[in-house]
Every structure is written in C-alpha cells, then in structure tokens.
Amino acid sequence: xxxxxxxxxxxxxxxxxxxxxxxxxxxxxxxxxxPATSQVLGTVPxxxxxxxxSAISEAEKALPAWRGLTAGARSxxxxxxxxxVTAASEDLAILITAExxxxxxxxxxxxxxxxxxxxxxxxxxxxxxxxxxxxHQADKRLLVIKQSIGVAAAITPWNFPAAMIxxxxxxxxxxxxxxxxxxxxxTPFTALALGVLAGRAGIPAGVLNIVTxxxxxxxxxxxTICKSQTVRALSFTGSTGAGISLAExxxxxxxxxxxxxxxNASFIVFDDADIDEAVKGALAAKFxxxxxxxxxANRFFVQAEIHDKFVEKFTAAVKQLRVGPGSEADxxxxxxxxxxxxxxxxxxxxxxxxxxANVEAEGDVGLLGGHFFPPTVLTxxxxxxxLAHEEIFGPVAPxxxxxxxxxxxxxxNDTEFGxxxxxxxxxxxxxxxxxxxIECGMVGINTGMLSTATAPFGGVKSSGIGREGGRxxxxxxxxxxxxxxxxxT
Ligand code: NAP
Numbered sequence: 001x002x003x004x005x006x007x008x009x010x011x012x013x014x015x016x017x018x019x020x021x022x023x024x025x026x027x028x029x030x031x032x033x034x035p036a037t038s039q040v041l042g043t044v045p046x047x048x049x050x051x052x053x054s055a056i057s058e059a060e061k062a063l064p065a066w067r068g069l070t071a072g073a074r075s076x077x078x079x080x081x082x083x084x085v086t087a088a089s090e091d092l093a094i095l096i097t098a099e100x101x102x103x104x105x106x107x108x109x110x111x112x113x114x115x116x117x118x119x120x121x122x123x124x125x126x127x128x129x130x131x132x133x134x135x136h137q138a139d140k141r142l143l144v145i146k147q148s149i150g151v152a153a154a155i156t157p158w159n160f161p162a163a164m165i166x167x168x169x170x171x172x173x174x175x176x177x178x179x180x181x182x183x184x185x186x187t188p189f190t191a192l193a194l195g196v197l198a199g200r201a202g203i204p205a206g207v208l209n210i211v212t213x214x215x216x217x218x219x220x221x222x223x224t225i226c227k228s229q230t231v232r233a234l235s236f237t238g239s240t241g242a243g244i245s246l247a248e249x250x251x252x253x254x255x256x257x258x259x260x261x262x263x264n265a266s267f268i269v270f271d272d273a274d275i276d277e278a279v280k281g282a283l284a285a286k287f288x289x290x291x292x293x294x295x296x297a298n299r300f301f302v303q304a305e306i307h308d309k310f311v312e313k314f315t316a317a318v319k320q321l322r323v324g325p326g327s328e329a330d331x332x333x334x335x336x337x338x339x340x341x342x343x344x345x346x347x348x349x350x351x352x353x354x355x356x357a358n359v360e361a362e363g364d365v366g367l368l369g370g371h372f373f374p375p376t377v378l379t380x381x382x383x384x385x386x387l388a389h390e391e392i393f394g395p396v397a398p399x400x401x402x403x404x405x406x407x408x409x410x411x412x413n414d415t416e417f418g419x420x421x422x423x424x425x426x427x428x429x430x431x432x433x434x435x436x437x438i439e440c441g442m443v444g445i446n447t448g449m450l451s452t453a454t455a456p457f458g459g460v461k462s463s464g465i466g467r468e469g470g471r472x473x474x475x476x477x478x479x480x481x482x483x484x485x486x487x488x489t
Contacts, residue, residue, distance in 0.1 A: 002041055003098055005091040012192040015045045015212045018058035019205035025050045030214035032188060035101035035335045035371055036325040044188045044212040052180070052224040055209035059151045059178040060230050062206025067148045067176040071125045078122035078173060081201035085115040085166075085194065092193060096161050097326040099187045101334040101371075102289045104326055113451065114162035117170040117469070120453040125174035128474055143483040148176030149256060150232040152477055153225045155246070157238045158337055159292045161187035164260075165194060167457070167468045168235045169208065175477035177233065180209045182221050186337060188212045226250040233477055236260070237294075239391075240417075240462045247465075258466030258476040260294070260458060262391045263419030266412035266438070267297035267448075270405070271305040273424035274446075279313045281448030282397070285422050287321060287375060290333050291395040292341070294463075295420040295442070295451065298392055299381075300399040301408050307401045311379055315361040318397070321375045323368065333395055335371040342371045345394030352378055352385040352398060360399075389415060405430065413439045419459035422448060441467075 005011055014021040023029075024045035032041045045051070066074070085092065093107035102110070133142040152172045156164040165181055172179050183191035188210075195210045213221045225231055226249035236246050237260040250257050267285055269278045285297040302310045326334035336342045353359065360377040373394050381388065381398040388398070402408040412421060418440040425431055425445070435443045441459040444450040451457060456467035466476050 002039065003094055005094060007088060007091050010088060010091050010095070010193040010196055011042070011189065012196050013042050013044055013189070014192075015047060015051070016192065016195040016208065016210040017051065017055045018061070018209065024048060030185065032099055032186065034098050035337050036327070038370065041098055042189065044192070046214045046217055047211045047221060048217055049220050049224040052211050052221045053228075055180045055211050056151060056225070056228050056230050058206040058209055059180050062178045062204060063151060066178050066204060066207050069176070071128065071174070074173060074176065075122045075125040077201055077203055078118050078125065078170060081198055081203060082115050082118035082122060084197040084201050085111065085118060088193070088197060089115070092162060092190060094327075095190045095193055096187075097334075099189055100158055100161050100289075101337060102326050103331045103334050106289060107326070110160055110163050113453070114160070114166040116453040117163070117166045120469075121170035121174035121473070124471055124474055127471070128175065128478065139486055139488045141485040141488055143485070145481050145483065146478045147481055149477050149479050150177060151180070151230050152177040152233040152235065153180045153182070153231045155182045155222060155225070155234070155236045155238065156184060156191075158184035158186035159289055159294075161190035162194060164237045165191055167473070171468065171473040172235075172477045173203070173207065175474050177477045178207045180211060180225065180231065182211050182213060182218070182225070185212070185214050185218065222246055223249055226255070227253060229253050232256060233258070235466070235468075235476060243464065256476065258468070259464040260466075260468060261419075261462060261464040262417060263294045263296070263459065263463055264298045264389070264391055264415045264417040265295055265420045265422065265440075267300045268408055268412060268421075268423035268434070269300070269302045269306065269310055270423065270425040270427070270430065271303040272426050272430075273306070274426065275306060275310055275313060277446065278310065278424040279317055281422065281424060281444075281446070282314055283317055283448070285444070285448035286397050287333060287395055290336060290373070292337065292393050296393070297397070297422060297448070299388060299412075300397055301402045301411060302399055303408075304401050304403055307399075311360060311377070311399060314397070315377050318361045318375050318377050323372055323374060333372075333375055336373050336394055338371060341393060342373060345373050345392060345396060348387045348390065348392055348394075349376060349378070349396055352381060352387055355382070355385045357381050357385065357398065383411070383414065391417070405434065409434065409437045416462040417459070418461035419463035420444065420450065
C-alpha cells in the first residue's frame with residue numbers, strides 16, 4: 001500500500017462476494033493508477049462473467065432475510081454505516097484523491113455528501129408508506145403497498161467514487177433490496193473501503209457485493225448483469241452512450257432501469273444579475289473536480305450588456321486557481337482522470353480556436369505535464385464549435401454572448417442533453433419563467449451548487465431516466481402492489 005491511512009484495513013484490494021473477500025475466478029488482477037503521478041496504487045481482481053454470476057447468486061440468497069427485516073431494523077444498520085463512514089472520512093478522502101485526482105478538500109466534501117445519503121435513506125426507510133384507495137364497490141377495500149424490487153445492481157463512474165455508490169446503495173437498502181455493485185475500474189479502492197465499513201456496521205453478508213473489473217472486462221460484467229433474470233433493477237451512472245447500450249441489453253429481461261447520464265449544462269448570466277455572485281457561482285459550477293462532473297457548466301451564456309465585465313472578473317478569478325496534485329493544500333484543479341480525457345479536452349479547445357474562439361485565460365501548468373489541463377476561458381464561442389454540443393469534462397469555460405431572454409432559452413435548449421442548468425437574475429418573474437422553460441431535470445438559480453441528498457437528482461432527454469436522492473429515490477427500488485380485498489360485509 002502506498003497510501004498512509006489511519007486505518008490501514010480500509011485499503012482492501014480484494015472483491016466482496018457474499019461473506020468472502022476474494023480474487024477473480026481467473027486469478028487475473030488489474031492495476032489502479034494515481035492520475036496525478038501515474039504511480040500504481042495497487043491492484044484489484046479483474047472479474048468476469050462467472051464472478052458476476054456468483055455475486056448475483058449471493059445477493060439472491062441474502063434477499064429474503066434482508067427484505068424480511070423491518071424498515072426500522074434496516075434503518076438502524078444504515079445509521080451505523082453512516083457513523084462509520086463519517087468517522088473514517090479522512091481515510092476515505094485520501095483514497096478518493098489518490099485514485100480520482102480531485103483536490104483533498106473536495107474529496108472531504110464528497111465523503112460528507114456520500115454519507116448524507118446513508119443518513120437520509122436511514123430516515124426514509126421507515127416512511128415508505130402505501131395508500132388506501134376509496135373502493136369502487138361497497139364490499140371491497142383497496143390497498144397499495146410498496147415492496148422491494150429484489151436484487152438490484154449498480155454500475156458507477158470514477159468521478160464520484162463514493163457518492164455515486166452510496167446514492168444508489170442507500171436507497172436500495174432502505175427499500176429492502178440487496179445489491180451487486182460494479183465500481184469504475186479507475187476507482188475501486190474507495191468502493192472496497194465502503195464495503196469494509198458496511199461489514200463493520202453489521203450489514204449482513206451478501207447484501208452488498210462488489211465486483212471489480214477492468215476496462216476490458218466491464219462490458220462482460222455489464223452484460224451478465226443485464227441478462228440476468230435475478231437482477232430486477234439496474235441503476236447506471238455514466239456516459240449516455242454506455243447508458244443506451246446497457247438499457248438495450250436490460251430490455252431483454254424487462255428490468256427496471258435508472259440512468260444518470262451525461263450533461264451539457266448551460267450557465268446563464270442575465271444583465272440584471274449580481275456579477276460578483278455570478279462569478280463565484282461560475283467557478284463552483286465549472287471547476288469542481290477539474291470540470292469532470294455531469295452537472296458542470298458546459299456552456300456559459302452572458303447577456304451582451306454585461307459580457308465584457310463578466311469576462312474580465314471571471315478570467316481574473318480563473319487565473320488564481322492553483323493547479324497541482326489533489327493531495328497538496330490549496331490546489332483547486334487536479335489532474336484529469338487519464339490520457340484519453342486529456343486528449344479529448346485538448347481536441348475540443350483546438351477545434352474551438354480553429355473556429356475563431358479567443359483564449360482569455362489559460363493557466364500555466366508548468367512542469368506538471370501528465371494529465372494536468374490548465375483552467376481555460378474561451379470567448380467568441382459559437383454553436384459551430386464541437387464544445388457547444390459535447391460534454392467537455394475538463395476545466396474549460398466557453399462563453400457565448402446573447403441578446404435577449406427568448407434567444408438564450410432557445411440556445412440553452414439546443415442540445416440533446418437535459419441534466420442541470422444554472423442562471424443568475426434578480427428578477428423574480430424571470431426566475432420562474434426561465435426555470436420553467438429550460439429543458440432539464442435540475443435548475444440552480446443564483447447558485448452554482450445544487451446537489452443534496454434531500455432533493456431529486458436526475459435528467460431529461462439524453463441525460464437519463466429516473467431520480468436519485470430525496471423521497472423519490474426510493475421509487476427506483478420498489479414495486480407497487482395493489483391488493484383488492486373483497487367480501488366485506
Ligand atoms: P462511462 O464510460 O460511461 O463509464 C461509467 C462506468 O460504466 C464505468 O465504470 C465503465 O467502465 C462502466 N461501463 C461503461 N460501459 C459499460 C458496459 N457496457 N457494461 C458495464 N459497464 C460499463 O462514463 P465515465 O467516462 O466513466 O464517466 C463520465 C460520464 O458519466 C460523463 O458523461 C458524466 O456526465 C456521467 N456522469 C453522470 C452523472 C449523473 O448523475 N447524471 C454523474 C456522474 C457522471 P469502463 O470504464 O471499464 O468502461
């Protein structure tokens with residue numbers, strides 16, 4: 001182990017299937033790299049279809065007892081897990097920064113955010129009420145109850161190694177589902193540490209199974225999950241292309257599917273906005289995790305009257321962002337996850353410049369090299385450029401100029417995606433008008449941060465199906481059952 005953790009046992013490098021921490025059936029292992037240094041952090045089992053099938057069987061075996069617990073008993077276990085995750089937050093933050101690259105302060109924030117789903121769903125578990133419906137005939141009584149859907153699976157990305165897992169698992173466990181989780185190959189250690197803590201919390205064996213893989217084995221694992229009749233729900237977070245492929249495969253077993261996919265968030269600054277607040281919000285919405293979040297602002301639209309003022313202030317603030325390894329204090333921008341990500345962002349910026357964009361700020365990453373990309377501001381951007389339509393997933397802020405409200409709504413909605421959107425305005429009527437007109441699942445008004453365990457997270461159009469978080473998140477793991485009781489005299 002190259003990492004210094006207070007609790008060394010949290011660095012688990014074997015997968016979790018039932019009661020066993022185990023190797024893959026093939027014996028093959030795969031390396032996990034630190035994106036800041038390309039140093040090998042360790043290896044994990046490269047699992048395959050056989051291993052995935054074993055995990056599904058263990059989840060199936062554990063289901064009756066887990067589903068049979070009272071909601072209160074499951075709630076108590078989730079609360080215990082929450083306490084252990086919170087107590088281990090510094091070690092978990094170190095793991096997140098090491099394998100995903102984000103600045104350590106952000107990793108601490110991610111652990112708190114991830115843990116908040118355990119706390120929230122521990123509470124929601126006991127409130128999954130059904131309904132009693134006025135009967136259509138005098139001798140009948142009609143009830144609707146909510147039941148766990150059964151064995152569920154989660155496939156998660158590397159950009160929030162803890163939060164994307166707990167956002168799904170907490171809701172699934174609260175609902176009485178057991179789970180098979182496949183973390184991203186880049187970030188398995190955070191997932192496995194969460195598994196260690198789940199065991200210590202008393203979550204019974206087989207309720208949580210973690211199948212690690214590699215970029216080469218992901219598709220095999222995903223296909224096994226999708227084709228399994230035992231797995232009744234699949235929750236995926238990742239790119240739209242992968243989501244479509246998984247949805248197509250899952251259709252063959254008519255699974256309930258929840259997809260949290262890519263975004264192309266607009267960030268609009270109207271001329272009545274507080275510009276300093278908008279700059280603060282823009283920094284938060286763009287540069288978190290080096291621009292590698294699905295709700296990152298992807299396209300900035302600034303009204304003509306205040307365009308130059310906003311660009312000046314925003315550019316000055318961006319030039320202050322320190323780039324470096326996430327483990328160093330005061331670093332605001334860590335590395336991109338890998339060479340492929342670096343290549344993609346480089347190509348998008350080159351395409352924009354070729355089509356006439358001006359580079360207003362391009363921070364210097366000096367000798368860092370590797371996957372570090374400088375925080376960049378582009379102006380004179382137009383919709384012919386690739387980055388107007390694609391998720392940048394890097395620290396690049398393209399700024400479009402617009403004239404009026406109806407134009408900017410049309411421009412903001414001119415995308416296949418519909419995850420998040422942000423805007424700044426002090427006009428309350430405009431706030432409602434614009435929030436209702438933007439085609440997306442989440443809107444931030446006068447704020448650059450909107451995620452919380454208590455509210456529904458998810459998108460429309462090609463950004464996904466279903467919601468995570470809030471009371472709505474339980475729905476993805478429950479079935480409604482209608483009971484009609486006749487013969488009442
Ligand atoms: P990705 O390439 O789609 O991968 C996501 C995860 O799914 C990875 O673990 C990946 O493993 C796995 N995967 C992909 N295809 C699979 C298949 N056919 N079967 C089984 N597993 C499969 O996305 P990413 O590049 O890691 O993550 C970034 C994307 O996620 C962005 O588009 C971002 O917007 C989106 N995202 C969305 C949300 C949201 O809540 N809406 C949150 C975070 C991220 P491999 O790497 O081995 O292929």
